[in-house]
Amino acid sequence: MAEAEAQHARAASLAHRVPDLAALELLLAVARLGSLGAAAREVGITQPAASSRIRSMERQLGVALVDRSPRGSRLTDAGALVTDWARRVVEAAAAFDAGARALRDRRDSRLRVAASMTIAEYLLPGWLLALHAERPDTAVSLLAGNSTKVAELLLSGEADLGFVEGLTVPSGLDATVIARDRLIVVTAPGHPWARRRRTLAARELAETPLILRERGSGTRQVLDAALGGLARPLIELSSTTAVKASAVSGAGPSVLSELVVGEELAMRRLVSIPVEGVSLQRELRAVWPTGHRPTGPARELLSLTRG
Amino acid sequence: MAEAEAQHARAASLAHRVPDLAALELLLAVARLGSLGAAAREVGITQPAASSRIRSMERQLGVALVDRSPRGSRLTDAGALVTDWARRVVEAAAAFDAGARALRDRRDSRLRVAASMTIAEYLLPGWLLALHAERPDTAVSLLAGNSTKVAELLLSGEADLGFVEGLTVPSGLDATVIARDRLIVVTAPGHPWARRRRTLAARELAETPLILRERGSGTRQVLDAALGGLARPLIELSSTTAVKASAVSGAGPSVLSELVVGEELAMRRLVSIPVEGVSLQRELRAVWPTGHRPTGPARELLSLTRG
DNA sequence: ATGAGGGCATAAGCTGGTCTTATGAGCGAG
DNA sequence: CTCGCTCATAAGACCAGCTTATGCCCTCAT
Numbered sequence: 001m002a003e004a005e006a007q008h009a010r011a012a013s014l015a016h017r018v019p020d021l022a023a024l025e026l027l028l029a030v031a032r033l034g035s036l037g038a039a040a041r042e043v044g045i046t047q048p049a050a051s052s053r054i055r056s057m058e059r060q061l062g063v064a065l066v067d068r069s070p071r072g073s074r075l076t077d078a079g080a081l082v083t084d085w086a087r088r089v090v091e092a093a094a095a096f097d098a099g100a101r102a103l104r105d106r107r108d109s110r111l112r113v114a115a116s117m118t119i120a121e122y123l124l125p126g127w128l129l130a131l132h133a134e135r136p137d138t139a140v141s142l143l144a145g146n147s148t149k150v151a152e153l154l155l156s157g158e159a160d161l162g163f164v165e166g167l168t169v170p171s172g173l174d175a176t177v178i179a180r181d182r183l184i185v186v187t188a189p190g191h192p193w194a195r196r197r198r199t200l201a202a203r204e205l206a207e208t209p210l211i212l213r214e215r216g217s218g219t220r221q222v223l224d225a226a227l228g229g230l231a232r233p234l235i236e237l238s239s240t241t242a243v244k245a246s247a248v249s250g251a252g253p254s255v256l257s258e259l260v261v262g263e264e265l266a267m268r269r270l271v272s273i274p275v276e277g278v279s280l281q282r283e284l285r286a287v288w289p290t291g292h293r294p295t296g297p298a299r300e301l302l303s304l305t306r307g
Numbered sequence: 308m309a310e311a312e313a314q315h316a317r318a319a320s321l322a323h324r325v326p327d328l329a330a331l332e333l334l335l336a337v338a339r340l341g342s343l344g345a346a347a348r349e350v351g352i353t354q355p356a357a358s359s360r361i362r363s364m365e366r367q368l369g370v371a372l373v374d375r376s377p378r379g380s381r382l383t384d385a386g387a388l389v390t391d392w393a394r395r396v397v398e399a400a401a402a403f404d405a406g407a408r409a410l411r412d413r414r415d416s417r418l419r420v421a422a423s424m425t426i427a428e429y430l431l432p433g434w435l436l437a438l439h440a441e442r443p444d445t446a447v448s449l450l451a452g453n454s455t456k457v458a459e460l461l462l463s464g465e466a467d468l469g470f471v472e473g474l475t476v477p478s479g480l481d482a483t484v485i486a487r488d489r490l491i492v493v494t495a496p497g498h499p500w501a502r503r504r505r506t507l508a509a510r511e512l513a514e515t516p517l518i519l520r521e522r523g524s525g526t527r528q529v530l531d532a533a534l535g536g537l538a539r540p541l542i543e544l545s546s547t548t549a550v551k552a553s554a555v556s557g558a559g560p561s562v563l564s565e566l567v568v569g570e571e572l573a574m575r576r577l578v579s580i581p582v583e584g585v586s587l588q589r590e591l592r593a594v595w596p597t598g599h600r601p602t603g604p605a606r607e608l609l610s611l612t613r614g
Numbered sequence: 615a616t617g618a619g620g621g622c623a624t625a626a627g628c629t630g631g632t633c634t635t636a637t638g639a640g641c642g643a644g
Numbered sequence: 645c646t647c648g649c650t651c652a653t654a655a656g657a658c659c660a661g662c663t664t665a666t667g668c669c670c671t672c673a674t
Contacts, residue, residue, distance in 0.1 A: 013350060015329035017407070018400045022322035036651065043320060049633055051651065056632095062411035070641040070650050078410050081451055084428050084548055085403040091570070092399040093325045096392040100324070103385050104369035121391045126576065144388055189611075241391055262569035263398070269433065304496075344621065356662055358622065363661090377621055377670040621670080626663105633658080641650080 019057045021093055024086040026053055027065065031083045035072045095125035102128055102142035111297040112141045114159035116166075116218055118240060119284060120144040122259050123305075124163070130304045131297070138297045147218065154289050161298040162287040163305075165218040167225055174293075175285040178305045182258050183222060183280035185273040186265070188250040194271045202227065202278035209234035211246050211254040222282045223255050231255075244270075255280070326364045328400055331393040333360055334372065338390045342379045402432035409435055409449035418604040419448045421466035423473075423525055425547060426591060427451040429566050430612075431470070437611045438604070445604045454525065461596050468605040469594040470612075472525040474532055481600075482592040485612045489565050490529060490587035492580040493572070495557040501578045509534065509585035516541035518553050518561040529589045530562050538562075551577075562587070 019027075022043070029039035030050075040050035058065050065079035075083060102113065102124070115124055120142060128140055143153055151170035153159040162173070169175040185200060187193050193200065206227045213220045214236050223231050234252045237243050240260050247254040248269045264270040286302050288294050294302050326334075329350070336346035337357075347357035365372050372386035382390060409420070409431070422431055427449060435447055450460055458477035460466040469480070476482040492507060494500045500507065513534045520527045521543050530538050541559045544550050547567050554561040555576045571577040593609050595601050601609050 013329065014332060014397065014400050014404055015327065017404050018328055020322065020327050021325055022320065025321060035649090037649085045632095046634060047651075048635085048653080051653095052632075055652095061407045063407070068651060070639090072650065077451065080546075081410065081427060081449075082403075082407060085399075085406050085432065087548065089396065089399040089403050090321065092392075092396040093321050096389075096396050097321055097324050099392050100368045100370065100389060103388065117388075120388060125392065130576070142388075144384065239387070239391075241394065262572075265569070269437070342621070352661095353663060354622075355624080355664085358624095359661075362623095375622060377668095379621065616674085618673085619671090621668105623668085624666080626665090628664105629660105629662080631658105631660090634656090636654085638653080639651085642648090644645100644647085 017060070018089075019060060019086075021090065023053050023057050024090050026050055027057065027079075027083055027086050028090060030054065030066060030073060031075050031079075034074060036066075036068070094129055098128035098132060099125040099142065101132075102140045105139040105141045110139050111161070111301065112143065112153075112159045113161050113163070113301070114143045114145065114150040114153040115163040116146060116150060117144055118165055118218065118257060118260065119163045121240065122257075123284075127301060127304055131301050134304075135297060135300060138300075140297070140301075146216065150287065154287065160288070161294055161301065163284065164287055165282060165284050166221055167282065169285060169287060172290055173287040174290050175287045176302075177283045178286050178302070179284045181282050181284050183219065183226075183255050183282065184258050184261070185253055185255050185275050186247055186261055186270040187253045187273060188248055188269070189271050190250055191253060191271075193253060193273050196273075199274040199276045201276060205255075205275055205278065206230040206232070208232065208253060211235050211237065211243055211252050213240065213243055214238050218282070219255070219257060222280065226278045226280055324367070325396070326367060326393075328397065330360050330364050331397050333357055334364065334386075334390055334393050335397060337361065337373060337380060338382050338386075341381060343373075343375070401436055405435035405439060406432040406449065408439075409447045412446040412448045417446050418468070418608065419450065419460075419466045420468050420470070420608070421450045421452065421457040421460040422470040423453060423457060424451055425472055425525065425564060425567065426470045428547070429564075430591075434608060434611055438608050441611070442604060442607060445607075447604070447608075453523070457594065461594065467595070468601055468608065470591065471594055472589060472591050473528055474589065476592060476594060479597055480594040481597050482594045483609075484590045485593050485609070486591045488589050488591050490526065490533075490562050490589065491565050491568070492560055492562050492582050493554055493568055493577040494560045494580060495555055495576070496578050497557055498560060498578075500560060500580045503580075506581040506583045508583060512562075512582055512585065513537040513539070515539065515560060518542050518544070518550055518559050520547065520550055521545050525589070526562070526564060529587065533585045533587055564589075 026039055026043055029042045030036060033039050033042065036050045036054065037047040040047045054066060061082065063078045063082065064076050065082055066073040067076055124142065131138060131140065143159055147164045147166045147170055150162040150164050151173060154162045155172055165181065185205060209232045212231060212233045235246060237246060243254055243256060244261065244264060248264060261270055265272055286305065333346055333350050336349045337343060340346050340349065343357045343361065344354040347354045361373060368389065370385045371383050372389055373380040374383055431449065438445060438447065450466055454471045454473045454477055457469040457471050458480060461469045462479055472488065492512060516539045519538060519540045542553060544553060550561055550563060551568065551571060555571060568577055572579060593612065
């Protein structure tokens with residue numbers, strides 16, 4: 001439903017109401033450098049082009065963004081706010097780019113990473129951005145699949161470094177824990193659980209039908225193990241995104257990684273329900289073939305993930 | 308530094324490597340509808356245009372995104388991953404749009420909202436999206452400022468509903484708590500604190516110079532109160548974004564709302580340091596002039612924020 | 615079997631936006 | 645007073661992406 005309505009709201013298309021990425025980057029440059037001309041130089045266009053671009057952006061948004069003066073340009077109050085929203089769009093685009101770049105360099109690249117879906121979707125783009133910042137020349141490729149697939153790719157030499165999120169380490173691989181991820185119970189804000197005062201007991205959770213990923217997914221494994229194999233599905237969906245959308249629309253409670261619902265929680269499209277009597281932690285691990293300690297770029301990436 | 312390097316990495320400009328918003332929306336439509344033609348119809352272009360757009364996107368990314376067949380198109384594995392990254396970009400753009408729209412409708416609009424900076428930046432766009440989904444015709448305007456400014460706007464009748472994040476409710480206003488926000492201590496992953504095993508004592512926190520917002524900001528108030536006015540600044544910056552950037556670059560530890568660092572924590576550009584012996588909770592409140600209970604769209608918005 | 619319908623691809627031509635170059639004008643510092 | 649920085653405006657070139665008009669492929673129903 002949230003999906004459908006977002007769709008509808010978007011009828012006259014976002015792209016017509018939101019400036020394009022180049023314009024947003026230009027705005028960020030103006031904010032940072034304090035001058036249209038300097039910003040233009042940075043993004044590699046001429047000053048008049050920058051001037052016109054900013055102006056048409058202001059026309060499009062119906063708000064003055066910068067105060068122009070003969071000695072530079074500063075953001076207006078509204079401009080500062082818009083710039084922060086723009087920054088979020090640009091950051092998402094940078095993550096997109098980092099991911100896509102890794103996907104493109106599939107063959108013959110220097111560092112081939114295999115990762116489980118959740119990690120590939122939510123964490124890797126950020127790591128790749130950081131890696132790219134430190135070692136701009138490293139070409140990284142990305143293969144995504146479940147734990148078994150990751151293990152296969154590593155053992156067959158088709159990948160150099162893997163990331164898995166299951167409970168166990170596939171045999172033949174060495175691993176190190178790089179982060180702990182907590183699964184949390186979430187509902188739409190309208191759900192009765194969102195109003196309860198007492199924390200939820202594990203038994204209640206086990207008895208309630210939930211919106212879940214399919215059996216065999218990393219998330220489902222952890223939940224089943226924590227509840228003793230009892231998790232009762234209300235709906236089973238095959239992608240994290242679909243589960244989220246379903247939960248947001250109010251179809252029922254769900255259990256998801258806190259990694260993937262950060263935005264939804266902040267925006268209060270979902271609320272987190274405290275649970276007691278059950279440990280929903282899981283480890284995220286970097287893995288590699290036993291004996292083949294990561295070296296070079298793989299080692300670099302690994303150190304970035306652990307900080 | 309992260310800033311500067313992102314800059315550098317972006318030299319050949321993101322906009323040239325990331326498809327524009329229209330293309331990303333089209334991709335999402337294809338994913339959802341399973342056909343290029345249907346997706347084209349939904350976004351209001353012809354089928355050949357959609358075909359060409361997707362194709363040039365595949366060329367740009369160097370990856371096949373959809374499997375075309377005479378009976379429809381499905382995403383490839385890589386396409387599914389790319390679509391999820393695209394979705395995040397589009398969501399950020401939708402938040403941008405919701406915010407910008409509210410900023411534009413400054414005058415003569417039906418619902419005028421005044422909010423503190425943090426709330427305006429991180430929460431309001433999401434709420435406005437939700438409000439727009441339920442009441443597409445409501446024009447909302449947004450004014451941002453600190454608590455005092457919000458109070459003024461409400462009392463002078465220039466705003467209908469306010470949101471503040473301080474410890475106290477400005478006099479003359481009624482309030483209701485809509486959410487609890489936790490301040491958390493964060494450092495770059497490389498900082499020594501990121502490796503400590505013991506939780507941090509309040510005294511240690513008070514004795515360590517921190518990267519902070521300026522005195523008078525909501526965040527700083529809460530921290531000063533919690534530590535007994537002792538917070539020691541390493542650097543004082545005037546925007547949350549600047550504080551974040553500084554912390555990410557490793558300049559030192561900082562204390563920030565968990566709202567604003569969700570992404571950074573997920574991407575492990577920052578890590579959270581547990582603290583004991585000090586309560587860093589703060590309430591986010593909706594406020595209105597005493598006696599003037601919110602009605603109509605204001606009431607609607609309020610109910611969305613509380614779920 | 616055979617035609618209708620939905621799916622996608624290709625080709626040709628037009629349109630519009632956005633860039634560049636060239637120039638002018640305001641303000642401040644030496 | 646003039647140099648150097650800022651921004652604005654004007655005119656023309658260019659290119660990306662759209663539409664319209666086709667054609668082929670496959671499936672399903674008659």
